[in-house]
Amino acid sequence: MEQLKKTALFNSYEKYGGKIIDFAGWALPVQFEGIIPEHEAVRRAAGLFDVSHMGEVEVKGEDALRFIQKLVTNDVTLLKDNQVLYTLMCYQDGGVVDDLLVYRFDKNNFFLVINAGNIEKDFEWMLSNKDNFDISLINISQSISQLAIQGPKAESILQKLTDMPLKDIKFFFCKREVLINGKKCLVSRTGYTGEDGFELYTDTENSVDLWDEILAAGKEDGLKPVGLGARDTLRFEVNLPLYGNELSKYITPLEADLGIFVKLNKEDFIGKSALIKQKQEGLSQKLVGFEMKSKSIPRHGYEVFIGEEKVGVVTTGYLSPSLKKNIGLALIDTKYCELGTTIFIKIRNKLNEAVVVDKKFYKKNYNK
Template sequence: MEGLKKTALFNSYGKYGAKMIDFAGWSMPVQFEGIIPEHRAVREKAGLFDVSHMGEADIRGKDALNFVQNLITNDAAVLEDNQILYTPMCYPDGGVVDDIIVYKFDDEHFFLVINAANIEKDISWMLDNKGGFDVDIENISSSVIQLAIQGPEAQNILQKLTDVNLGEIKFFFCRRDMPVCGKKCMISRTGYTGEDGFEIYSSVENAEYLWNRILEAGRKEGIKPIGLGARDTLRFEVNLPLYGNELSDSITPLEAGLGFFVKLDKKNFIGKEALLKQKKEGPARKIIGFEMKDRGIPRHGYEVLAGYKKIGEVTTGYRSPSLGKNIGLALINSKYSKLGTEIFVKVRGKLLKAEVVDKKFYKKNYKK
């Protein structure tokens, strides 16, 4: 895997038996002990993720709020200081540049978290759309590490390492300049697993120290290091999208079922006209959930059919570790999206029966 980018924790992975893969140009652990035990650890106890491959952009200036508002489909104007929101960021045609997390520190300072595969593209998009806004846009991805501790025991474990009361951090809020093991960090409470948990942002030089101390602190509670494999099964079970699967430059937020995060009543933003038109006409395609009725595991890219007519493709599919069922998400013709509709998935050349079901396969356990 020569030539791949590495996070500051790369040299620590081997100690925990990591199996490495190329993910968006990064050498990342797909698993440590195994996807199933790691998945269960997060659902039942706690897991620690290195997500330092994610990108970060720092937006400062007197027009920071208006600039961010123009970029995103969601409404940053409603945020309090140190509050967070999830949002798509669209092209003029409604396709998605990326789905990002927006932190508002104040009206003149925002912090954007972007997907690892899209860092250069996203930063270029922001710069290309700076226009007359009085803002400075800085790509700080290489100087920031991000760890995520997720699971029912996450707060108990992390609380051992800081004097700040973590119970006071509300869902989708953050605290800056917090001491964790004596290191200055920002802690937020969002998550990408459906479980309660925290993100810890700090300087690159603190990566190994924080990683090791958190794993030591959580030994009694059964914490495990978690790879990208379980990260995907966990987010999928609670219907959280993955860019490149459920979202892309050719899939709009409305097709992906993310209309809640598209505020069409706010002032102009990039892609608004296209999304207004699609909302009025109704999306021709939709992301649906399905459960296999015949024996077979659906995978990304498999064809979905009604009878012998292709109506779409699987975007994500697995045997759910939590439910013990073969389930998936698919982008299909909206005519076939009604719950209970019989569809077929082409698995290794065979048409296997499936049924359209609710996309919320597993109940989220966030702290509200």
């Protein structure tokens, strides 16, 4: 545990009963009270997450917009000031470098939020594609802490700590220099749980006090600290991808069914030609949802079969806390992607029957 990277909140985890694990080289809480009560708190009231392990990169300069437009699959030119965009970075062959959020402050000033396990790799990728663009690229990950409050009561709880009317922050927009209990924060409304909520980016020295103050403000409303376990079940139920599971250098955005975030009609971007070719030729594999017919629980990495033939692999699987069903996501041969198709998941050397279903297992409750 000593070799692992730690957020500024590491010493606070024990106070709230955090059980620490190694996550992508970080010492982070997998749970506090437990995955199920934490999951249910977010669905019914609110949960507070320490996501300070995520990476942040500043892109500034005359060519900032042009550079990011080349780097990512989505169309950054559509962004207004203080708007946020979900997108992906791809390799030349269409595989995914990372998925990320792009914050536009103005046409010369952007803020990128990237995955914790990919910070060094992503930043090197950006630098290697800087070419002659007139920009500065700064990895500010170590100086920024990020907290996320998610759930139907998130707005009312956080509103207790600020005079800024949070209802004015629309879905996938942000506001800078918001004072949360006197601490300056960038506040956005995106989320990774399928529920309404906010992300607070602040200087690292503010994070410990802010964590305690938000939990105190929401105590009577059912707010709980939430670990990585419930974060994964929450995002999975609403079909939000996790890099390393549904996305990787070996899986393209089209195969992950994220084509809506790939604008093949925009000017050139890294990986565009490979993705156009893949779309024209047809996908050989695609991400699907499935539901088990038995009480067996599918897990990441389990093999998928049709008869004797291996046709894919499970990317994520759980007993869904909200639906009380054993469900999963799998990347499988496109011949078997039709809804209602019977497939078999190999669990402890036994083939267990499952059926292909809609990936949108649980309805999102965003405040749009």
